[in-house]
Structures are given as C-alpha cells and as structure tokens.
Amino acid sequence: MTVEPRNDAFVAFEHVQKSYDGVTLVVKDLNLSIGKGEFLTMLGPSGSGKTTCLMMLAGFETATNGEIRLDGRPINQVPPHKRGIGMVFQNYALFPHMTVGENLAFPLEVRGMGKSDREAKIKRALDMVQMGAFANRRPAQLSGGQQQRIALARALVFDPKLVLMDEPLGALDKQLREHMQFEIKHLHENLGITVVYVTHDQGEALTMSDRVAVFNDGRIQQLAPPADLYERPENSFVAQFIGENNKLLGTIEELSGDKALVRLATGELIDATPVNVKEKGGKTLVSIRPERVEFKPEIMPPGAHMIDAEVLEIIYMGDILRVVLKVAGSDDFVMKMRNTLGQTRLEPGQKIKVGWHPQDARALDP
Amino acid sequence: MADAAQILTTADGRPLKAALAAAQGRAKRRAFLLVLPLLLFVLLTFLVPIAYMLMRSVEHDGFAASAPALVEWFDENPDFDPANPPEEAFAALVQDLARMQEERTTGIAGTRINYSVPGSISMFKKGAREAAGLEPPYKEALLAVDANFGRPALWRGMASASNAYTAEFYLVASDRKLTDAGWARGGDKERIYLYLFGKTFMISALITVICLLLAFPVAHLLATLPMSKAALLMILVLLPFWTSLLVRTTAWIVLLQEQGVVNNLLVGLGLLDDKGRLSMMYNMTGTVVAMTHVLLPFMILPLYSVMRVIPPSYARAARSLGATSWTTFRRVYLPQTLPGIAAGSLLVFILAVGYYITPALVGGADGQLISNLIQFHMSKSNWSLAAAIAAMLLAAILILYWIYDRLVGIDRLKFG
Ligand SMILES: Nc1ncnc2c1ncn2[C@@H]1O[C@H](COP(=O)(O)OP(=O)(O)O)[C@@H](O)[C@H]1O
Ligand SMILES: [Mg+2]
Numbered sequence: 001m002t003v004e005p006r007n008d009a010f011v012a013f014e015h016v017q018k019s020y021d022g023v024t025l026v027v028k029d030l031n032l033s034i035g036k037g038e039f040l041t042m043l044g045p046s047g048s049g050k051t052t053c054l055m056m057l058a059g060f061e062t063a064t065n066g067e068i069r070l071d072g073r074p075i076n077q078v079p080p081h082k083r084g085i086g087m088v089f090q091n092y093a094l095f096p097h098m099t100v101g102e103n104l105a106f107p108l109e110v111r112g113m114g115k116s117d118r119e120a121k122i123k124r125a126l127d128m129v130q131m132g133a134f135a136n137r138r139p140a141q142l143s144g145g146q147q148q149r150i151a152l153a154r155a156l157v158f159d160p161k162l163v164l165m166d167e168p169l170g171a172l173d174k175q176l177r178e179h180m181q182f183e184i185k186h187l188h189e190n191l192g193i194t195v196v197y198v199t200h201d202q203g204e205a206l207t208m209s210d211r212v213a214v215f216n217d218g219r220i221q222q223l224a225p226p227a228d229l230y231e232r233p234e235n236s237f238v239a240q241f242i243g244e245n246n247k248l249l250g251t252i253e254e255l256s257g258d259k260a261l262v263r264l265a266t267g268e269l270i271d272a273t274p275v276n277v278k279e280k281g282g283k284t285l286v287s288i289r290p291e292r293v294e295f296k297p298e299i300m301p302p303g304a305h306m307i308d309a310e311v312l313e314i315i316y317m318g319d320i321l322r323v324v325l326k327v328a329g330s331d332d333f334v335m336k337m338r339n340t341l342g343q344t345r346l347e348p349g350q351k352i353k354v355g356w357h358p359q360d361a362r363a364l365d366p
Numbered sequence: 367m368a369d370a371a372q373i374l375t376t377a378d379g380r381p382l383k384a385a386l387a388a389a390q391g392r393a394k395r396r397a398f399l400l401v402l403p404l405l406l407f408v409l410l411t412f413l414v415p416i417a418y419m420l421m422r423s424v425e426h427d428g429f430a431a432s433a434p435a436l437v438e439w440f441d442e443n444p445d446f447d448p449a450n451p452p453e454e455a456f457a458a459l460v461q462d463l464a465r466m467q468e469e470r471t472t473g474i475a476g477t478r479i480n481y482s483v484p485g486s487i488s489m490f491k492k493g494a495r496e497a498a499g500l501e502p503p504y505k506e507a508l509l510a511v512d513a514n515f516g517r518p519a520l521w522r523g524m525a526s527a528s529n530a531y532t533a534e535f536y537l538v539a540s541d542r543k544l545t546d547a548g549w550a551r552g553g554d555k556e557r558i559y560l561y562l563f564g565k566t567f568m569i570s571a572l573i574t575v576i577c578l579l580l581a582f583p584v585a586h587l588l589a590t591l592p593m594s595k596a597a598l599l600m601i602l603v604l605l606p607f608w609t610s611l612l613v614r615t616t617a618w619i620v621l622l623q624e625q626g627v628v629n630n631l632l633v634g635l636g637l638l639d640d641k642g643r644l645s646m647m648y649n650m651t652g653t654v655v656a657m658t659h660v661l662l663p664f665m666i667l668p669l670y671s672v673m674r675v676i677p678p679s680y681a682r683a684a685r686s687l688g689a690t691s692w693t694t695f696r697r698v699y700l701p702q703t704l705p706g707i708a709a710g711s712l713l714v715f716i717l718a719v720g721y722y723i724t725p726a727l728v729g730g731a732d733g734q735l736i737s738n739l740i741q742f743h744m745s746k747s748n749w750s751l752a753a754a755i756a757a758m759l760l761a762a763i764l765i766l767y768w769i770y771d772r773l774v775g776i777d778r779l780k781f782g
Contacts (some may be wrong), residue, residue, distance in 0.1 A: 058682075081691075090679075093677070097701045107687035110689045158688065218416075
C-alpha cells in the first residue's frame with residue numbers, strides 16, 4: 001500500500017462536502033490524499049460524485065465545505081486558470097475552429113511563451129502521442145482515437161504536474177480503449193506526472209491505477225491498490241461492484257479470530273473470513289469470486305464445508321466454462337472452470353458439491 | 367478502377383447507374399410532387415411580381431403610345447439636333463398634341479416626359495388645348511404658346527421617351543437629371559435618392575450593431591440557463607412576435623414623445639427643464655429605437671441556436687489550459703458564435719433596409735428611409751420610378767449578400 005502521510009500529499013481533500021441545491025450532499029465528507037507521481041482512479045457508478053470531485057479540484061465547482069490543497073497550498077480561492085492543472089475531457093473539448101497545432105499552442109500562448117519555444121514544445125508533445133504529422137489538421141478531420149491523443153497532448157504540452165481525466169476513453173470502441181489505456185499508463189510512467197483518472201469501467205481502473213478510490217453515494221467506499229480491491233473488498237458494495245461475485249445471505253454461527261461459520265437461510269453451514277461483521281448471531285452477506293469456487297473434494301482443505309449444488313447451465317466461453325448452479329435456494333450461483341484438457345465435464349441436471357477455501361469467502365455487512 | 371469497358375452491372379446485367387436512377391426516380395418524383403404547391407405559390411406570389419417590377423422599371427409607354435407621329439419622325443431622324451429641331455418635328459409634335467387632346471392622353475404622356483424634364487405636364491396640357499387651332503409654320507406657332515417647347519432638354523426627353531424601353535428611371539433614381547446638354551448630376555439640393563440610400567444603409571448598420579450588442583448577452587443567458595428558466599425568458603423574447611407591430615410602435619410613441627412617459631419622468635425628477643424636453647419621437651432617434659426593438663428577436667434567435675450547442679466543456683478546457691475568462695471569451699467562445707452573429711446580422715440588416723411601417727409611423731420628416739420613398743412614388747402612381755428604386759435596393763442587397771458569401775460563406779450561416 002502506498003498511502004502517504006497527510007502532510008506531504010501532493011493533492012489533499014480534507015473533509016470536503018459539496019451540495020448543488022442546498023438540500024442534498026453530492027459529496028459527503030471526502031478525505032483523500034494523493035501522492036506525487038501517483039495514478040489514482042476514482043471509480044464508481046454514474047451519479048456517485050466522481051466528476052464533481054474532479055471539478056472541485058480543477059476549480060470549476062467550489063467546495064461547499066472543507067479544504068482542497070495542491071502541493072501543500074490551499075486552492076479553494078485560486079481560479080482555474082491559475083491552478084496549472086492539465087485536463088482531458090470525455091468529449092475531448094478540442095477547439096473546433098483551431099487546427100491541432102493551434103490547439104496545442106493555446107496554453108503556451110496564454111502563458112506568453114515565444115514562438116520558437118512554442119513550436120519545439122508542440123512538436124515534442126505531438127511526437128509523444130505519435131501524432132507529429134497532424135499539426136495542420138482540424139479536429140473534425142480526425143478520428144475519435146486521434147482526437148483523444150491530441151486532447152492528451154494538449155493537456156500535457158504545458159508540463160502540468162497534475163493531470164485530470166474524466167472518462168477520457170468513454171467514447172472509444174473496446175479495442176482502441178484498451179490500447180489507449182496502455183499508452184496513458186506509459187505516459188504517466190515516463191513523465192512522472194500525477195494523474196487523477198475518473199471512470200465507471202472497473203477493468204480500466206484495475207489495469208491502470210496505483211490506487212483506486214471506489215465511490216458510491218458521495219463517499220469513498222474503499223481506497224486500495226487494484227489487487228486488494230478485487231481480492232479483499234471491505235464491504236458488500238465494493239465486492240459487488242468490482243468483478244463478478246456470488247452472494248450468500250446468512251447468520252454468523254461461530255466467530256473466532258479470522259474464521260467464521262455462517263448458517264445459510266436453507267440450513268447449510270459454510271466457512272468464511274470475517275471482514276466487517278462484529279458479533280455472533282448477526283446477519284451477513286458472504287461474497288465468493290466464481291473462479292475460487294471448487295467442486296473437487298480432494299483439493300479442499302481438511303474440515304472445510306461443502307454444500308449441495310445442482311448444475312443448471314454450462315456456458316462455453318472459450319478459455320473458461322461458466323457453470324450456473326442452484327445453491328442454497330438461489331439459482332444464480334456461478335462457478336468458473338478452466339477449459340483444460342483434463343477438466344471434468346459437467347452436465348446440466350448433475351448434482352455436485354461445491355466449497356471454497358475459507359479465506360476466499362468474505363463475510364461482509366448484509 | 368473501373369474503365370469504360372467494364373461498367374459495373376447489377377446481377378441481371380443492367381448498368382448499375384441506370385438501375386440506381388430507376389430505383390430512386392420514383393422517390394424523387396414523389397418528393398417533387400410534395401413541394402410542388404409551395405413552388406407554384408412562390409412562383410406566383412414572389413418571383414412573378416419581382417419580374418414584373420423589374421419590367422416596370424425599364425418600360426413606360428405613356429409617351430410612345432400616344433405620340434405616333436413624333437415616334438415615327440424620331441425613328442427616321444435619329445441624329446437630329448435637339449438644340450434646333452426642324453419644322454417637320456414641330457409639325458409632328460403639334461399633330462400628336464392635337465391627337466392627345468382628342469384621346470385624353472395628354473396627362474399620361476406629359477407625366478412620362480415630366481420624369482426627366484420637370485414642368486412638362488403643364489406645358490403639354492397647354493399645348494394640347496391650343497394644338498387644333500395652330501397654323502403652319504408650326505415652330506413659331508408652338509413657341510408662341512410656350513417658349514419652353516424649344517428647349518433642347520425637352521427634345522432629348524421626348525426622343526428618349528419615344529422608345530417604351532428606357533434606363534431613364536435608373537438615371538433619375540441615381541439623382542441624374544436631363545439638362546439642355548444631356549444627362550448630368552443634379553445640384554446638391556436635388557440629390558435625394560442616393561442620399562436616402564446612404565442614410566438607409568447607415569441606419570440599418572447602426573440598428574444591426576445595437577441589436578448585436580443587446581442580443582449577445584441575452585442569447586448567452588438563454589443558452590446557459592436551466593431549461594425551465596430559459597423557456598420563460600424565451601417567451602419574453604418572443605412576446606414582440608405575438609403583439610401587433612402597430613401596437614408595439616404606438617407603445618414607443620407613448621413612451622418617447624415630447625409629452626410622453628420618459629420625458630415626463632425626466633422633467634418630474636428635475637433632470638430636465640420643461641422647455642428642454644428631449645425629442646425622441648418623429649425623428650431618426652424614434653426610427654432607430656423602435657426598429658431595434660422590432661428586429662431584436664431576429665438577432666437573438668440565430669445567436670441562441672448557435673450558443674445552445676456549444677458545450678460548456680470548451681470554456682472549461684480553455685480555463686484549465688490557463689486562459690483568463692476574457693481570453694476564453696475572445697479566443698474560444700466568440701469564434702464559435704460567429705455563424706450566429708453572421709446570420710443574425712444579415713437577417714437584421716436586410717430586414718432593416720427594407721423596413722417601411724415603423725419609420726413611416728415614428729420617423730417624422732428626418733427618420734424616413736428609402737422604402738418610404740418607394741411607397742411615396744407608388745402612391746403617386748409613379749410605378750416605374752418606384753420600381754427602379756426598388757430594383758436598385760434589391761441589387762444592393764444581392765451584392766451585399768454576395769460579398770458576405772465570399773467573406774463568411776453562406777453555408778456557415780445558422781438561422782435556428
Ligand atoms: N451542475 C450540477 N447541478 C446540479 N446537480 C448536479 C450538477 N452536476 C452534477 N450534479 C448531481 O450531482 C450528482 C453527482 O454527479 P457527478 O459528479 O456528475 O457524478 P459522476 O461523475 O460520478 O457520474 C448527480 O446526482 C448529479 O445529478
Ligand atoms: Mg461523470
């Protein structure tokens with residue numbers, strides 16, 4: 001984990017709240033510190049307040065309460081054009097009446113830079129995104145992916161220390177999106193800039209980020225590196241939002257240190273690791289990743305519980321097989337099997353037993 | 367590339383182009399039938415009258431039809447000396463004058479000559495009354511009736527009017543007059559037409575600029591307000607369209623006249639002396655104020671339609687790149703509103719140039735525009751002169767439109 005101490009954070013939100021209408025809080029008590037050179041992603045469903053946070057950082061919205069600091073300096077009163085923050089917008093916001101070159105010259109001109117310096121910088125920035133040959137085109141003459149690159153180059157051309165990106169790849173098709181993710185990640189590594197990236201695409205968040213802040217309902221639900229987020233979700237929202245996830249509702253039967261025994265509504269007992277449950281007898285939602293579900297008793301640890309399941313459907317997906325099971329009364333329990341040569345073939349209607357390692361099942365708040 | 371030898375064909379062997387044309391022909395014919403009523407309407411009520419107007423501006427047979435003897439003589443002697451026409455010419459004139467008296471065409475023939483040689487009507491009337499009793503030699507006899515019958519200008523005018531087709535009305539409408547030596551510019555006091563043209567264009571430009579200055583912030587507000595508030599404001603903008611032009615103009619009279627609301631208020635507040643009341647009505651000020659009000663929506667609407675589709679992210683991008691709000695406005699926002707500015711200005715300017723009712727009602731003597739002059743000539747049955755002025759106005763606007771197309775590009779216009 002790379003959680004920096006508060007005082008040398010590059011960007012810091014402290015007790016930031018935001019309301020647009022004076023009735024509801026869109027951002028509720030945001031505390032977040034971002035280290036220098038970090039790639040931090042704000043991930044969350046639409047309407048969870050990610051853009052609002054970014055706009056407050058960029059200076060287009062004012063925080064209703066709390067303080068935002070950039071490089072140790074409070075910036076609540078600093079107008080956007082004096083913050084020196086590069087920004088990439090979802091629709092790119094390339095000025096349509098200017099050529100690509102003029103778009104890139106704009107931030108340098110308003111800083112009073114001389115013509116020769118400007119040209120050198122523009123060339124460098126365009127080469128950086130492999131668009132050196134396009135300086136005289138208009139944005140309308142470029143494809144979506146090319147516009148995306150220009151928007152990136154324009155946000156970087158004046159050497160900002162911090163770059164904000166609000167769903168910059170949202171308008172691209174899947175293949176291009178994956179390619180651009182890779183390129184943005186590389187630019188980040190090569191330039192040593194700090195990036196705050198907003199997306200609602202969890203795959204994007206997991207592949208690109210140093211840390212991910214999962215937003216829901218105006219709060220950060222979990223702030224952690226991608227692997228932690230996926231493997232150790234701290235609450236049921238994160239567990240459900242990130243990746244595929246099987247949910248089983250039950251009550252805590254036994255609770256001892258890092259082990260819990262949960263009795264499901266249908267009476268079966270299962271093993272789990274307690275995360276944010278506190279007492280025996282309390283309700284819990286147990287979350288298990290489909291690829292961690294086992295059906296071969298021989299690879300289960302001794303003493304682990306297994307429960308009855310019925311195969312409903314097998315979906316062939318090439319590299320894996322998705323098996324939909326009826327488990328503990330619910331018929332949307334999913335198990336993923338690798339499609340290997342020696343893999344056991346299951347049939348619909350077949351009765352099997354499934355189980356998991358206790359640390360792969362996380363007992364969360366219901 | 368397909369060369370002539372291998373033209374692409376459909377599966378059954380027809381050339382692809384012909385097949386495509388056949389497939390689309392039906393749809394095209396149907397579309398044409400749908401617009402046909404409008405096409406006929408435009409043709410009958412717009413194009414035909416314009417063609418007729420252009421025709422009237424170069425044609426007037428008032429003299430040519432009622433003076434056959436002179437027409438024949440002018441035909442035979444195209445190179446006669448207007449300063450000293452021979453006896454046969456006077457004989458033909460006397461013969462025609464007698465005939466006019468008989469057929470009661472003196473007025474119309476005199477009017478035709480009167481356009482280029484003022485004072486001709488009364489001469490013709492006098493001459494026609496006496497013509498039947500005149501004896502040869504006709505030259506002396508006629509000159510005895512009115513010595514002006516010998517003026518070279520009159521003879522030039524009659525020679526020119528003996529042809530029904532003429533450019534004379536355009537010459538008159540550009541302040542030329544027929545003197546004894548031929549066509550020449552009128553004296554300073556007589557140059558009313560070109561002066562009024564100039565004034566009309568100046569006033570229209572002024573109104574366009576005022577409209578633009580007033581409309582820009584309003585349109586911007588409309589485009590940025592939330593939908594519900596924008597709808598309310600839009601109703602206020604459109605309100606003038608729903609009230610009669612006459613009512614609106616009268617309202618301005620009530621407000622601005624010398625005993626009107628504004629003056630009373632200023633006097634009441636002690637800002638003005640009772641004797642020093644401002645005259646804002648029945649003059650140029652009244653025309654400019656009332657026309658600006660009438661034409662303002664025509665500027666607001668195109669501006670609004672352009673501004674509404676400019677995403678706020680452009681301004682945000684500019685600000686994040688380090689531009690102050692003024693630079694953002696000047697370099698990013700304003701250039702993107704240009705199509706709206708262009709469309710609104712063109713619309714307002716063209717409407718203003720041809721505006722008639724408002725200046726007629728509130729313009730007084732000093733606030734009249736060229737359209738009021740056209741109306742004046744129409745009311746005096748000077749159709750050809752009115753048509754010539756109108757045609758010149760049309761030409762001026764077409765030229766402006768053309769310049770505009772070269773500078774801005776008509777395809778970049780956005781009216782809504
Ligand atoms: N300018 C605004 N005025 C009023 N409400 C807004 C405005 N912008 C966003 N909101 C509201 O704030 C909430 C969070 O929005 P946003 O920050 O855009 O979420 P996200 O980017 O996560 O989708 C939403 O409920 C949205 O309706
Ligand atoms: Mg958003």
